Amino acid sequence: MTGTNPTACLLVIGNEVLSGRTQDANIRFLATRLGEIGIPLREVRVIPDVAATIIGTVNEVRARFDHVFTTGGIGPTHDDITSECIAAAFGVPWEPHPDAWRRMEASYRPGEFNAARQRMGTMPRGATLIDNPISVAPGFSMGNVHVMAGVPRIMRAMFEALAPHLKGGRPIISRAVHALALAEGLIAEGLTQVQNRYPDIDLGSYPYYRPTGNGVAIVAKGTEPADAEAAIAEVTRLIADLGKAPIQGEPAE
Amino acid sequence: MTGTNPTACLLVIGNEVLSGRTQDANIRFLATRLGEIGIPLREVRVIPDVAATIIGTVNEVRARFDHVFTTGGIGPTHDDITSECIAAAFGVPWEPHPDAWRRMEASYRPGEFNAARQRMGTMPRGATLIDNPISVAPGFSMGNVHVMAGVPRIMRAMFEALAPHLKGGRPIISRAVHALALAEGLIAEGLTQVQNRYPDIDLGSYPYYRPTGNGVAIVAKGTEPADAEAAIAEVTRLIADLGKAPIQGEPAE
Numbered sequence: 462m463t464g465t466n467p468t469a470c471l472l473v474i475g476n477e478v479l480s481g482r483t484q485d486a487n488i489r490f491l492a493t494r495l496g497e498i499g500i501p502l503r504e505v506r507v508i509p510d511v512a513a514t515i516i517g518t519v520n521e522v523r524a525r526f527d528h529v530f531t532t533g534g535i536g537p538t539h540d541d542i543t544s545e546c547i548a549a550a551f552g553v554p555w556e557p558h559p560d561a562w563r564r565m566e567a568s569y570r571p572g573e574f575n576a577a578r579q580r581m582g583t584m585p586r587g588a589t590l591i592d593n594p595i596s597v598a599p600g601f602s603m604g605n606v607h608v609m610a611g612v613p614r615i616m617r618a619m620f621e622a623l624a625p626h627l628k629g630g631r632p633i634i635s636r637a638v639h640a641l642a643l644a645e646g647l648i649a650e651g652l653t654q655v656q657n658r659y660p661d662i663d664l665g666s667y668p669y670y671r672p673t674g675n676g677v678a679i680v681a682k683g684t685e686p687a688d689a690e691a692a693i694a695e696v697t698r699l700i701a702d703l704g705k706a707p708i709q710g711e712p713a714e
Numbered sequence: 715m716t717g718t719n720p721t722a723c724l725l726v727i728g729n730e731v732l733s734g735r736t737q738d739a740n741i742r743f744l745a746t747r748l749g750e751i752g753i754p755l756r757e758v759r760v761i762p763d764v765a766a767t768i769i770g771t772v773n774e775v776r777a778r779f780d781h782v783f784t785t786g787g788i789g790p791t792h793d794d795i796t797s798e799c800i801a802a803a804f805g806v807p808w809e810p811h812p813d814a815w816r817r818m819e820a821s822y823r824p825g826e827f828n829a830a831r832q833r834m835g836t837m838p839r840g841a842t843l844i845d846n847p848i849s850v851a852p853g854f855s856m857g858n859v860h861v862m863a864g865v866p867r868i869m870r871a872m873f874e875a876l877a878p879h880l881k882g883g884r885p886i887i888s889r890a891v892h893a894l895a896l897a898e899g900l901i902a903e904g905l906t907q908v909q910n911r912y913p914d915i916d917l918g919s920y921p922y923y924r925p926t927g928n929g930v931a932i933v934a935k936g937t938e939p940a941d942a943e944a945a946i947a948e949v950t951r952l953i954a955d956l957g958k959a960p961i962q963g964e965p966a967e
Binding site: 473476477479483492494495496502505537539573576577612614635645646648649650656664665666667680682 | 730731732733734735736737741742743744745746747749754755756757760761762763767790792793826828829830831867886888898899900902905906916917918919920923933935964
């Protein structure tokens with residue numbers, strides 16, 4: 462549906478998501494924002510804090526997608542190895558970044574910019590900083606790989622600092638209609654025909670279960686609002702033909 | 715840390731997570747439950763409803779992990795293509811499964827088991843059913859690939875139906891200590907030494923930000939409770955040596 466747009470892959474780096482300790486709170490934010498700036502997210506991988514896995518995965522996906530975003534693993538502790546792994550993936554030295562180092566050093570009292578914290582001022586040679594307005598320690602871009610913090614509040618601030626520098630495509634827009642007590646199995650054949658008539662639109666069917674009632678939402682996404690609206694208008698008629706009441710938009714969460 | 719345990723990979727199949735429409739609610743549940751039964755989750759991929767991507771990814775990860783779990787894409791609509799893609803990945807016919815077909819047909823009124831719904835009774839040849847106590851339409855296992863629904867309530871019921879049939883390893887257990895106003899950069903060096911003394915334990919350091927205060931939690935995970943407890947005891951002393959008050963366990967969410 463978005464063949465001419467640049468593409469994105471997200472790497473969520475951290476054992477804490479794979480162990481179930483931490484509920485991911487970054488995928489949805491980045492998916493939404495990347496759609497808005499026209500760099501649709503095409504794949505997410507959650508991988509552990511294991512150097513060989515990080516290096517191999519980065520090299521695989523940076524060749525396959527226009528942009529790679531990473532979250533997690535850029536703090537001061539032993540399990541924060543993302544930055545040095547990016548250097549290894551690009552085959553460049555991991556060395557003090559003068560501007561990052563200066564920012565970090567200025568943020569601590571004299572004598573407290575210790576070896577662990579100095580790791581946060583150490584980056585792959587050639588990295589461009591991503592500002593961190595929350596907690597100073599910057600992220601960075603290395604080629605098409607954008608390295609951000611895992612803490613959601615900091616990640617979001619970093620993404621917004623980075624976003625103006627990304628060359629996006631046409632925004633991915635969304636139109637939707639839903640209905641209570643609609644059976645997916647009865648509207649499925651009609652949906653297939655609508656999808657076939659609008660091949661550039663991505664038509665999805667999503668059951669929902671709410672205290673206020675169960676139903677199905679049909680969502681049309683793409684870069685062409687007129688097509689999405691036309692597809693949803695056809696789905697609206699399908700719903701009415703089945704004797705249900707179409708409600709425009711997404712159901713309330 | 716879990717070298718002798720079987721490993722798991724999760725494929726979350728669905729455009730709705732990649733577009734930001736839907737907040738994933740399956741990763742954390744499966745990560746937690748798989749740790750409990752000793753089949754730690756080592757990777758998650760979120761991929762779109764694109765046949766070539768599903769087939770290629772399934773074939774890649776089923777060779778690399780002991781178990782592959784998939785969620786999503788097994789409903790009746792045009793965007794539900796997981797089942798036929800699994801058949802293609804295994805190079806077997808996609809055909810009516812007699813038991814699944816019978817269950818599905820019995821759940822509809824005469825004449826309502828239409829072509830769209832029949833797709834939910836169609837499976838790769840050789841599939842073993844996973845019961846669905848919520849909405850009838852079964853999931854299935856094909857070799858080491860376990861195919862489940864994407865709706866969290868149904869996925870969870872399917873997983874619990876499947877779990878007794880999985881041969882797990884030693885459960886992954888967790889011990890933790892945390893402290894308010896603890897600086898990661900000051901405890902980092904000590905943590906590295908503790909990690910080095912307990913190489914079979916996975917020691918993670920996680921800042922938290924709560925209305926009741928900010929701090930850091932240190933979590934030890936592994937298959938050996940005595941090692942995890944010893945590592946956390948050492949971290950507890952590190953925290954006390956830094957003049958902070960160690961609190962056993964994870965911070966309240």
